[in-house]
Amino acid sequence: MENVRKPIINSYLVLLSLCFCASFHHTAAKGGLFTSLRSDSLDDRYAGSGRHLFQEKQLSKEEHFRRLNKLAEGYMSNADLEKAIKAFNRRCNSISRIYSIGESVLGVPLWVIEISDKPGKDEPEPSFKYIGNVHGDEPVGRELLLLLANWLCDNYMKDPLASSFFLANLIVDNIHLHILPSLNPDGYQSRKRGNANDVDLNRDFPDQFFHMNDDLSMRQPETKAIMSWLTKIHFTASATLHGGALVANYPWDGSEDEKKHYYACPDDKTFRYMASVYSNSHHNMSRSKEFPGGITNGAQWYPIYGGMQDWNYIHGGCFELTLELSDDKWPHASEIPDLWEYNKMSMLNLVASLVKTGIHGRIFSSNQGRPLPASIAINGINYTIKAGDAFADYHRLLTPGDKYEVIATMPGYKSKSTSIVLGEEASTVDFILDPVVTASDDLLPRGCDCSYDSKKLKLLTGEQSKFLLIFVFISLFLCFLMKRRAILSFVRQKQGAGAGPKRPVGV
Structure with missing residues (x-):
């Protein structure tokens, strides 16, 4: 049995060494071979499945770096990117703001552009995020x-006769769009896949199937920044932009049995629809011969674990896609306009x-009319979303x-x-929920409203307070007169009965 295993193992090691030496130019983007050491045993066996992993000429690391440096000519450096973000904000400050969600290992700010008609303000609107350069x-x-x-x-509120006017207005007026151009500026600077600690950021999130990355202290600062971001903003959906293939990838990215096969999440049908929206709008993605319709289930393509996409859906209530935009991971800068x-x-x-x-809507209480951050479920789909805290919008x-x-x-x-019945257009469904009546509530008189209403209280401290004070003063004065009259009457009765000499009475 050992004699049979050795040739197989040797062949496998040769294949891995060839893959390692091959240029990154055609390396698998979602899986890749240069991943976190903590997840090698789970996904490296599938790295590059269905991808072009070999080149006629194998390159050393030094040659590879020189080649990518040459290709990087025409791309923005990290300093150029920061300048471009700040210049954009100055030019479009009426519909944008910029902020940082944290820093990379080497201290580079992770800048985000928010685009909205009311940037930075809470509104009952959905939020979407794009993340690049993972x-x-x-x-x-x-x-x-x-x-x-x-x-x-350039297109918001500009030419009302152009189709771009309506699409730009639709997005800016109704959605809060957050754009993080570079999650991994350190990796970009060194022309490598992982961050400055050589960790693949798309393997650094807690995983649903395997206990990996559960130790908060072991996560990378870029990963922590993303996780903290989702506690502050309730994103409805998002997408990360990758390279190395041409396809829209959707959950699940991994399978429970670690095998390569279709592994559907509860919202599989919705995710396939979202991926198709992207693919069908693309110049040629939907015509892919490798991926029917230009879309793929992640686990069917090749499983990965600790990925950002599945974590967003499970822990952030956010529907995320992984978008592979180019067969070449680092195309020549002249191809960017195309x-x-x-x-x-x-x-x-x-x-x-x-x-x-x-479907969109808000949820209110029937007894006070206040917003309720309730949960929304769909019968037959094992997944719930939560309404926002401020406006109870979902x-x-x-x-x-x-x-x-x-x-x-x-x-x-x-x-x-x-x-x-959901048609091609969105539907609005609001809910008004009735409080549960307990046994103690039944002891209260019907129609008794024991709630505190600050608005009603303010009316008594305004114009009506003057009438209230006059009423109280008159009442006290009448009581005083009645009491005085009763005392005088009592004294006269005593005097009439001959009870001693007359004396003045002070009342």
Whole structure:
């Protein structure tokens, strides 16, 4: 048996060494061979499945770095990117703001552009995020995201006769779009996949199937920044931009048995719809011969673990896609204008789909009318989303053309449900929940409102307070007169009965 195993093992080691020496130019983007050491045993066996991993000439690390340095000519450096972000904000400050979600290992700020008609303000609107340059040697995303921001600035409220006017206005007026052009500036600077600690950031998140990355102290600062970001902003959907293939990838990215096969998440149908929105709007993605329709389930392509995409869906309530934009991980800079034209409508339509379809609404209490941060579930889909805390607004992505039973639940309130048929346009479904009546509540008189209403109290401290004070003063004066009269009457009776000499009475 040992004699049989040795040739197989030797062949496998040769294959791995060839893959390691091959140029990154055609390396698998989602899986890749240069990953975190903590996840090698789980996904390296699938690295590059269905990809072009070999080149006629194998390159040393030094030659590879020199080649990428040559290709990087025409791309923005990290300093150039920061200048471009700040210049954009100055030019479009009426519909944008910039902020940082943290720093990389080497202290480079992770700058975000927010685009909205009311940037930085809470509104009952969905939020979408784009993230580029997750892998340092996949720089196309950072270039396209700056082009996307500038396109929205150039077309918002400009020419009402142009089709671009309506799409730009739809996004800016109804969605909060957050753009992080580079999650991995350190990896970009060194022309390598991982960050400054040689960790693949797309393997550094907690995993649903395997206990990896559970130790907070072991996570990378870029990973921590993303996780903290999602606790502050309730994103409805998002996408990360990668390179090395041409396909829209959707969950699950891994399988419970570690095998390469289709592994669907609860919202599989909705994710396939979202991926198709991107692919069908693309110049040629949907015509892929490798991926039917230009979309793929991650686990069927090749499983990965500790990925950002699955973590967003499970822990952030955020529907995320992984978008592979180019067969070449680092195409020549002269190709960027063409790549922008190929992806422009896909990027815009994916964001716009948040308000063009699905169900949206708000949830209120029937007794006080206050917003309730309740949960929304769909009968038959084992996944719930939570309404926002400030406005109790929810935004549930669903596939058009189907019938759904929508259920709103909140502790202390009676659940309510309604059935809708979702057409091609979005539907608005609001809920008013009744509080649960307990035994102690039954002891109160019907119609008794024991709630504190600050607005009503303010009326008594305003104009009506003058009348109240006059009324109290008159009442006290009348009581005084009545008491005085009663005392005088009592004294006269005593005097009339001969009770001693008369004396003055002070009242």
